[in-house]
Amino acid sequence: MKNRLKVLRAENNYTQEDLAEYIGVSRQTINAIEKGKFDPSLPTAFRISKLFKLSIEDIFQFEEN
Amino acid sequence: MKKERRKNLTQLAAWTWSWVATLAIATFGPKFIWDDHILLTVLAVTVNFTNGILMIIANRKFFNNLDELERKIHLESLALTLGLAVVVGLTYSLLDVTDLITFDAEISNLVMFIGLAYGIILTVNTRRYS
Structure with missing residues (x-):
């Protein structure tokens, strides 16, 4: 799954640490999501979309392997 | 958190x-x-x-x-450690029963092996996601 998390985070001047704090996960998890190494759960995806006031599809793009 | x-x-x-x-x-x-x-x-x-x-x-x-990624990392590490503990533990016991080793198979050795295996697997798994 691709995502725009890194771009959105930069646009909003958040550090990974800030974002992790807002979402309620560890900084390592934010880093892994940004690098595409880990797909977040639905509740985490909803929290991220709520924070950036965007739909989940605007942030995460599903792609078949 | x-x-x-x-x-x-x-x-x-x-x-x-x-x-x-x-x-x-x-x-x-x-x-x-x-x-x-x-x-x-x-x-x-x-x-x-x-x-x-x-x-x-x-x-x-x-x-x-733990958060979702950390739980995944720990779960994978626990699964591998459990498998290794069963396989290595029973092989170790078998070596003792069949007298292929000259000393008694001690449970403390298995406990140490489990601890070491979990530590190593957890470190490798954590690096995979960083």
Whole structure:
């Protein structure tokens, strides 16, 4: 799954640490999501979309392997 | 989240160290401290067992406070460690039963192996996601 998390985070001047704090996960998890190494759960995806006031599809793009 | 994590980790460390301490007392106490007094030995074993249960509860609390990625990392590490513990443990026992090794298969060796295996697998898994 691709995502725009890194771009959105930069646009909003958040550090990974800030974002992790807002979402309620560890900084390592934010880093892994940004690098595409880990797909977040639905509740985490909803929290991220709520924070950036965007739909989940605007942030995460599903792609078949 | 960080505060809660630190609190859970401190509690887990405290219960783990006190479990190790009570295990040492229950192991060496009968011989070196209270001269095989049966009631004191039963008491020491009971305290150690209760402490062990509380350590497991603290571990569960710590685990439940981890986030989704950390839980995935720990779960994968636990699955591999469990598999290794069963396979290596039974092979080790078989080596003893069939006299392919000259010494007795000690459970403490298996416990050390489990600890080492879990530590290594957890480190490798953590690096995979960073």
